[in-house]
Amino acid sequence: xxxxxxxxxxxxxxxxxxxxxxxxxxxxxxxxxxxxxxxxxxxxxxxxxxxxxxxxxxxxxxxxxxxxxxxxxxxxxxxxxxxxxxxxxxxxxxxxxxxxxxxxxxxxxxxxxxxxxxxxxxxxxxxxxxxxxxxxxxxxxxxxxxxxxxxxx
Numbered sequence: 056x057x058x059x060x061x062x063x064x065x066x067x068x069x070x071x072x073x074x075x076x077x078x079x080x081x082x083x084x085x086x087x088x089x090x091x092x093x094x095x096x097x098x099x100x101x102x103x104x105x106x107x108x109x110x111x112x113x114x115x116x117x118x119x120x121x122x123x124x125x126x127x128x129x130x131x132x133x134x135x136x137x138x139x140x141x142x143x144x145x146x147x148x149x150x151x152x153x154x155x156x157x158x159x160x161x162x163x164x165x166x167x168x169x170x171x172x173x174x175x176x177x178x179x180x181x182x183x184x185x186x187x188x189x190x191x192x193x194x195x196x197x198x199x200x201x202x203x204x205x206x207x208x
Contacts, residue, residue: 098199098206112155
């Protein structure tokens with residue numbers, strides 16, 4: 056089962072997962088300028104969406120290490136401001152995302168399937184539930200990224 060989570064995580068990032076374009080094929084083509092465009096005032100930019108995915112992936116890593124949750128819906132890092140992200144730059148935002156993926160996969164490769172049934176440090180859910188949520192979260196926001204890019208064209 057752990058191997059399936061690793062494969063699914065890597066598939067979502069790849070250029071051609073089963074559901075269409077993955078993160079890599081969408082985000083690697085964007086310029087710094089394009090990454091920060093909000094095609095509609097109520098939508099997030101690709102940079103905002105990717106940063107948000109990164110922060111939750113980092114939170115997942117934190118919990119996989121046995122730590123209590125730190126990130127929540129009200130955390131400033133949950134949705135960083137566009138100004139903060141512009142200071143970071145698009146290349147850094149992408150690097151942080153790919154780095155978080157590598158760290159997550161690296162941790163998962165050290166675990167066995169029994170680990171999935173263990174409870175997280177706050178005892179709210181199993182690690183399997185956490186990992187399923189991280190995958191669902193990525194796919195959900197990948198769809199938003201695809202729509203955002205489509206609206207920019």
